[in-house]
Amino acid sequence: MTEFEWPWQYSFPPFFTLQVNADVRKTQLDAWCALVTSWGKQGGVTQIDVTEASDLAVFKNASIHRALPPDGIQVVLEELVRRGNLEWTDKTKRRGYLLWRSAGEWGTQIYKWAQGSSRINTVCTLYELAHGDETADQEFHNLDGDILLKALRTLEASGKAELMDFGDNQGVKFL
Amino acid sequence: MDRWFWCDSSLSSGEAVAASAKSIRLYDGDKKTGYEDGHLTLTNQRLLWRHESQSSSLGLPLSLVVLIEDEAGGFTSSPKLVLHLASPPPGHPSGPIASSHASYVRLSFKHGGCSSFQQALQKALEARAWETLSMPQPANSVKASGSKKIHTGILGIERDIQKKQEAASQNISRAFEDLKNLMGLAKDMVSLSRSISNKIKEHSVSADDTTQFRSYLLSLGIDDPVTREKYGSATQYHHHLAREVARALEEPVQEAGGVMLLSEVYCRINRARGLQLLSPEDVVQACNLMRTLDLPLSLHTFESGVQVVQITGLDQDKVVKDTAQVLACHEGDGMSAGDLARECGVPLLLARERLLQAERCAQAVRDESSEGLRFYPNLFFSRS
Numbered sequence: 001m002t003e004f005e006w007p008w009q010y011s012f013p014p015f016f017t018l019q020v021n022a023d024v025r026k027t028q029l030d031a032w033c034a035l036v037t038s039w040g041k042q043g044g045v046t047q048i049d050v051t052e053a054s055d056l057a058v059f060k061n062a063s064i065h066r067a068l069p070p071d072g073i074q075v076v077l078e079e080l081v082r083r084g085n086l087e088w089t090d091k092t093k094r095r096g097y098l099l100w101r102s103a104g105e106w107g108t109q110i111y112k113w114a115q116g117s118s119r120i121n122t123v124c125t126l127y128e129l130a131h132g133d134e135t136a137d138q139e140f141h142n143l144d145g146d147i148l149l150k151a152l153r154t155l156e157a158s159g160k161a162e163l164m165d166f167g168d169n170q171g172v173k174f175l
Numbered sequence: 176m177d178r179w180f181w182c183d184s185s186l187s188s189g190e191a192v193a194a195s196a197k198s199i200r201l202y203d204g205d206k207k208t209g210y211e212d213g214h215l216t217l218t219n220q221r222l223l224w225r226h227e228s229q230s231s232s233l234g235l236p237l238s239l240v241v242l243i244e245d246e247a248g249g250f251t252s253s254p255k256l257v258l259h260l261a262s263p264p265p266g267h268p269s270g271p272i273a274s275s276h277a278s279y280v281r282l283s284f285k286h287g288g289c290s291s292f293q294q295a296l297q298k299a300l301e302a303r304a305w306e307t308l309s310m311p312q313p314a315n316s317v318k319a320s321g322s323k324k325i326h327t328g329i330l331g332i333e334r335d336i337q338k339k340q341e342a343a344s345q346n347i348s349r350a351f352e353d354l355k356n357l358m359g360l361a362k363d364m365v366s367l368s369r370s371i372s373n374k375i376k377e378h379s380v381s382a383d384d385t386t387q388f389r390s391y392l393l394s395l396g397i398d399d400p401v402t403r404e405k406y407g408s409a410t411q412y413h414h415h416l417a418r419e420v421a422r423a424l425e426e427p428v429q430e431a432g433g434v435m436l437l438s439e440v441y442c443r444i445n446r447a448r449g450l451q452l453l454s455p456e457d458v459v460q461a462c463n464l465m466r467t468l469d470l471p472l473s474l475h476t477f478e479s480g481v482q483v484v485q486i487t488g489l490d491q492d493k494v495v496k497d498t499a500q501v502l503a504c505h506e507g508d509g510m511s512a513g514d515l516a517r518e519c520g521v522p523l524l525l526a527r528e529r530l531l532q533a534e535r536c537a538q539a540v541r542d543e544s545s546e547g548l549r550f551y552p553n554l555f556f557s558r559s
Contacts, residue, residue, distance in 0.1 A: 008558065013509065014540040014551050021537050027555045066544060 004042045006061075007035055016066035018075060032076045037085050041100035046144055048086065049095050050077065087150070099147060106140055106151035111160050113138055114174040123164065125171045126152075176203035176280055178260050180268040182234040184225055186218060193217045194295035198285035199224060201233070202255070204277025215282065217292065219299050233271065235280075237299055239263065245293055246281075254289040256282045256296070414468065416453070416461035421470035423447050424484070428472060433489050436522055437462065437474070437482040477528050478535075491532070498529045499538040502552045509542055509549035 009015040009031045019025040039045070039058045053059060053073050060067035068076070077096065080086035084102030089095045099106075110129065114120060117134065128134070130148055135141050140148070152172050155161035164171045179201075186192070200211035201224060210233065216223040225232035241259045248254035259279045284292070424443060428435045440462070445452045453461075462474040462484055473487045501518060502510055510518070516526035530550045533539035539550045 009555075012551070012554060013544070013549070014542040014555075017541055017543045019540055019555075021534055021540075024537050024540055024553060024555055031555070066542075 004039055007031065010035065010061055011064060013064055013066050016061070016068045016072070018069075018072045029076065029079045033080055033083060033085060036076065036080060036098070037100040040098040045098055046147075047089075047095060048077070048098050050074075051094065053077070097146065097150075099150075103147065103150040104154045106143065106147065107154040107158075107160075109138070110140055110151055111155055111174065113140075120174050123171050123173045125166070125169045127169065129172070176201070176208065176271075176277065178239050178263050178267070178280075179224070179233040179235050179271065181231050181271070182223070182268070184223065184230065184232045187220075190218045190220050193219055193299050194292050196284060196286075196288040196292050200283040200285065202281035202283060204279060205281070206277075210271075212285075215292075217295055217299060219302060222296075235260075237296075240296075240300060243293060243296055243300070245289060248284075248289075253283050253285045254287070255284065256289060256293055258282070413457065413461050413464055416457060417464040417468055417470060420444055420458070420461055421465060421472045425471050425486075428484060428486060432519070432521060434483050434485040434494075434521070434525060436524055437484060439522070440484045477531070479528070479531065481524055481528055483525065483528075492536075494529060495533050495536045495538055498533045499552060502533070502539055502550060506552055506554075509551040511547055511549045515550075 015028065019028050036058055054070060059073055077086060084104055085099050086096045087099065089097065126148060130141065130143050152161055152163055156163055160175055162173045162175060164173060194217040196215045199213050199215040201208045210224065213224045213226045221237055222235040223232040239260045241261050244257040246255040246257060257279055424440060427443060441455055441458045444458065466473045471487055472484050474482060475485050476482050501515065512523055512527035512530055515530060516523045519526065530539055534541060537553055537556065540553050540555060542549045542551060
C-alpha cells in the first residue's frame with residue numbers, strides 16, 4: 001500500500017482549529033472533507049466510529065503537535081453527512097459508513113455502465129455486479145456489499161432500477 | 176472530694192440558679208461515694224448537691240473548677256461529667272471528707288441532662304461571677320483557676336485603650352443619631368420624587384411641565400433621570416472638553432500610528448492638564464462627542480468592546496493590509512498578539528484587535544492550541 005500523501009493543509013497549524021470567519025471556514029471544511037474521503041479511499045476505511053475518531057491519524061498531526069478538537073471532528077463529520085460522504089448506521093450517530101464516493105455517485109456510475117453495456121430492462125444479480133468478469137474494469141468492482149446496496153437504492157428512489165429478491169441472491173433490474 | 180463543704184441551701188445575694196439536674200451521684204475521683212440520687216443545682220458561683228432527706232447541701236465553689244470533661248455513658252454506665260479541681264484555699268470550710276487523694280470529682284447523670292448541664296457549667300465558668308464579688312480579697316490568695324483583672328502592665332494598657340475606643344465609638348454613634356432621623360425623613364421624599372420621574376419617563380407629559388419639574392428635581396440635588404441614562408449628556412462642558420482633547424492629542428495619536436487606546440488618552444490628557452484633572456466618565460463622554468463635532472480625532476469601539484481614539488478617516492483596510500503583510504513575513508510560525516505588539520511597537524491590546532480585525536476580513540486565520548492563540552496568513556485562500 002502506498003504511503004498516503006498528505007495535503008499541504010495537513011502541515012498548516014490553523015487547519016486544526018475551526019475557523020471563526022464563515023468564508024474561511026467553508027474553505028477549510030472543503031479541504032477537510034476532501035482529506036477524509038481520499039484518506040478513507042486510500043486506506044480502505046469504510047466505517048468511522050465517533051468515539052474513536054480522535055485517535056484516527058487523519059485528525060491529528062503529531063509533527064506539528066496539533067489535533068482537531070472533538071467539536072471540530074463533529075463539525076467535519078456533519079459536513080460529510082451533508083455531502084453524502086458519510087452515512088450514520090443508526091439514530092445514535094455513533095458510527096457511520098465512510099463513502100469516499102457518495103451512494104448517489106456510485107448509483108450514477110452503475111447506471112451508466114448498465115446503459116453502456118445495454119443491460120436496460122435486464123436483471124443482474126448483485127454478485128455479478130460487484131464481482132462479475134464483465135465489471136472487472138469498472139470502479140465499482142469489488143465494492144462493499146452494503147455500499148452497493150445503498151447505491152442501488154438511490155437508483156430505485158429515482159426510478160432507474162428495481163431491487164429484487166431471489167431467495168439466496170439479490171438482484172436488480174435496470175429500467 | 177475534700178473540696179465539697181456543707182452549706183446552706185439558700186442562695187446568697189448576687190447568686191442565681193443557672194441549671195439543675197436530678198439523680199446525680201458524686202464520685203470521689205474514680206470511687207463511688209455514698210452521695211447518690213441527689214439534686215444538683217448550678218448557680219453562677221457554686222455547685223450545690225442535696226439529697227431530699229437533708230436540708231443542707233454540699234457545695235463546691237466554681238472558682239475551684241479548672242477543667243470539665245465528659246464521659247459518654249455506655250450500656251451499663253450513665254454519662255458522667257469530670258470536674259478537675261484546684262487545691263482548696265487555706266480558709267476553705269470543712270466538708271464531709273477531710274482529705275482525698277484525687278483532685279477531681281465525677282458527677283454521674285443517671286437520668287440524663289449531662290450535655291445541657293455541661294454547657295451551663297461552661298457558661299458559668301466563663302462568666303466568672305465570683306471574681307467580681309471577690310475583688311476585695313487579698314491579692315496573695317492562691318486561685319489557680321481564676322485570674323484577677325490586671326490593671327497594670329501591658330494588659331492593663333491594652334484594656335485602657337480598648338475602653339477609650341469603645342467610649343469614642345459610642346460618642347460617634349450618639350452624635351449621628353440625629354442624622355439618621357433626618358435620613359429617614361428624606362427617604363420618603365426621595366422615593367416620592369423617583370416615582371414621579373419614573374412616571375414621566377413612561378408617559379409623555381407636556382414639555383413645559385417636565386422642564387419645570389426637572390428644574391425642581393435639580394434644585395433638590397437629584398440628577399435628571401432622563402439625561403443621565405442617555406449616553407453622553409450634551410452639556411457645553413463636554414463639548415469644550417472634546418475640542419481640548421482633540422487639539423492636545425492630535426499629534427501624539429498621529430505619532431503612535433493613528434490609533435491610541437482610550438486608557439492612554441485618559442492618562443495623557445490628565446498628565447497634560449496637571450491640575451484640574453478629568454474623571455474617566457468625562458473623558459469618555461467627551462470622546463463620544465468628537466464624531467458629531469467633526470474633530471480630527473474620533474472614538475471607535477471594536478467588537479470586543481475595546482475603545483480607541485483614532486484619526487478620523489483612518490483607513491481600516493490599510494491597517495488590515497499592513498497587518499497581513501507583517502503576518503506574511505512570519506508564515507512559518509505564525510504570530511501571537513505579543514509578537515505583533517513587539518514588531519509594530521503598538522500596545523498589546525491594540526495588536527490583538529488588529530489581528531482579530533484581519534481575521535474578520537479573511538486576511539488571517541487563527542491557530543488555537545495549548546501554546547495559546549496565534550495567527551497565520553490566510554493560506555486557505557491564497558494557496559490551492
